[in-house]
Amino acid sequence: MACLSADAGSDSNTGNETSGCICFRPDLRGEYMGSDNWYKVDNVAKVFLATVSKRDTKTLRVSCTLKEKIDPKLLQEAVLSAIQDRPQVQMRIRRGLFWHYMEETDLLPEVKEESGRICPPLYAPAKTMLHYSVTYFGCRINLDMFHAISDGTGALEFLNIIVLDYLKLRYPKELDGVTIHSGASADDLSQDSYKQFFENMNLSGSASFRKAFHPGSIKLPYNQLQFFEIHMPTDEILPRAKEIKVSLTSYIGALWMMAIRNMIPPRKLNMPVTITLPVNLRNYYPSYTSRNFFNNVNVTHVFDREITLEELAAEFDASLKNQLTEDNIRKQMDSFETMEYVAPVRPVPLFIKQLVVKHGKKLADRKVSMVLSNLGVLSPPQEVAGRIDNYSTFCSSEHLFSTMSAFGGVLTLGVSSPYQNTGVIKNFVRSLTAEGVDISVYATEVIR
Template sequence: MPHTWYKVDNVAKVFLASVTRRDPRVFRISCTLTEEINPDALAAALQRTARDLPHFSVTLHRGLFWHYLEQTDKVPTPVPETQRPCAAIYGRDLKNALLYRVSYYRRRINLEVFHALSDGSGGVVFLQTLVYNYLQLRHPDELAGTPRQPGASADDMGQDSYHKFYARRAAAPLRDPAARKPVCRLPGRRLPLDQTQFFEGHLSVKEMLARARAMDVSLTSYLAAAQILAVWREVPLLDRGKAVTVGVPVNLRNYFPSGSGRNFFSTIRIAHAFSGEETLAELAREFDRKLRAELGEERTKARMDTFERFERWPVVRLIPLPIKNAVVATGNWIEMRRTTLTISNLGRIQLPAALSPYVEGFAAYCSSDGLFTTVCSYGDDLVLGTVSALRSTNILRNFYRALAEDGLTVTLYASEVNP
């Protein structure tokens, strides 16, 4: 191993300072196979995967001025799924534990990761490797000679890309009147007992892309517009002068030559203030125009530098960790109040073609104290995994009803909650 310890990246510091009982800052990516999971084979595959991707084999510790990660020989044992999705991984009663866990249920393998360790793209790489190793053990003859998908080196996977690619860039904010309006908060009461509810929608990739292309927008813009409209239908009349804002995480590996398996993303915020009865197509086109402007290379790289700039101030380095955490937590709280909902698109998940007879699909979730939808696809199966802290399901009912009315075939599942 190239290092024994290293500082957490600056995005991880936000997650560490903002863990709550309702939102433990955990994301889940799962893979459903076409056969029942063999626990012994999964344990052996996890051992291989931990060796292949050593940057996941770390424990988290507190220093005087910062948190740091220390490499360890610990490897988790896959366990039957008994906890709710995205249950806490890091906390006072979970000291010196690994920052991820693997569980299984019937035909499904679940990878859950504390967000201070990695982001969704890094999690996808780990799960792809785990599924590959598992199926190689279960079907050695049929999959003999099947190459693993090419990946980055161990050094590159453990790289802090925020630090490496920092260049003191800056970009002027875009002039958007909607972004200057007060932000509409999600209407309605929260679920009791710090619960969240999980919704999983399945659609056809071909159908969805056809609708998005008919409007000349991206898939993300189409879904975001539909969710904005779904929220708007539930907003009280007195709040209708406010803007609905959508947070969209952006994978920075698309802009920098990084193979990091740690966090390497930024989040942009797109706002819309309703002026009348905008249609889904009109709203999707406006959202897409704003999204493309924010995704320009110059703006994206400048936005990335904001994560690193604050930590480079000499005075900040000398501030004790508890004070830093309080400041970061306050800043994150303010930022969250400027966001109505979040949509994260992990994109298409791929595996070697020889594995496809054994794989049914993937799904992903991210813990939230609001409304957070994670999008991914495998083959023609587009999956929307939504975590909601709201007692009412009206927003998601409006959302999926709008998709169905637009000609899309929808299959929806939901978890149960205590009233």
């Protein structure tokens, strides 16, 4: 799937229009949030804020394609309705001396027809702006969100609320009484769950990995990313994973590893292929937060011998399951959050912290070949599911990044690539078509 600023200006009721948003009208005060509340950003958001770039905007996109063309006026109404259910998105990120913080804003989103890039920049240090945007194109509704505001789970929840509110306006008699609500309070939704569920100081750190093979060297010019959307029937791919007794995530992960392996020159076969997988911590802790709440685990393999896809998938599955035990997840989260409580770190000025975080992220990225994020089976309310054709998800990145999600019997992968070479994606698709899987692939145009 927002960044920061020192003095980004005032959100005062001037009536001036700002990029992608509308200043609130006086008659709406009270319905929307004011500017009295603020809170510190979570530790994951701090990493996004320190490492945002022109290419990697740290933006995630979740889209829902309906079975009918979008009415922009109704969509605008739906978005204004949805932010009353999820006021946590009505934030802008400001810069303090020692940390960034989120401050409530009265800016309102303005729905526009899609015209720019997928995962556009949604943070600029000196610009007053919302850190999310809603666009439409044909039958599709897009929600782009800066990753410092929320993760994929939170973004999908917000998108589904928008879609439901839109369809309620479109078909008021059919959907009256249908809601999307977890029962969480406003405090639950805005909770920093990393801090809430932190247990013990842990300075042991995570497992160390070697520099990984990167499947591309020359990047696209002009800070571009190319996006690929891959569709396949779940009933053609899921039985293959079940046959060898591995999860679908492990099977897809092994396919990506094999696709990368076919790009490795002989002299570099000793370099590991490492795939990072984000883990939704809501599956391990009783959290309803709409903010970030995930950790990453890494699965790595060195192709120093011949190995079949089935063998690699079994190895991938075993490694992943070993890391996803409750004890390991707890230790990893405690290790990640511990630095927040180390006394010498807390009074360090923000600009120094950001330099350190940026350098650390750069070193960590060298150990990653690609990212695979499984958002699972998407389940909107049954009453609206019949009006939805499909979902798609993307995330900006400095290296290969693939999301995966399932809806309506279709597995959809959203791939982001900064590389001119598309060999890995071609290898991945060809390996599945060779097995008889019916695949559709769509790609954005880029300047090479």
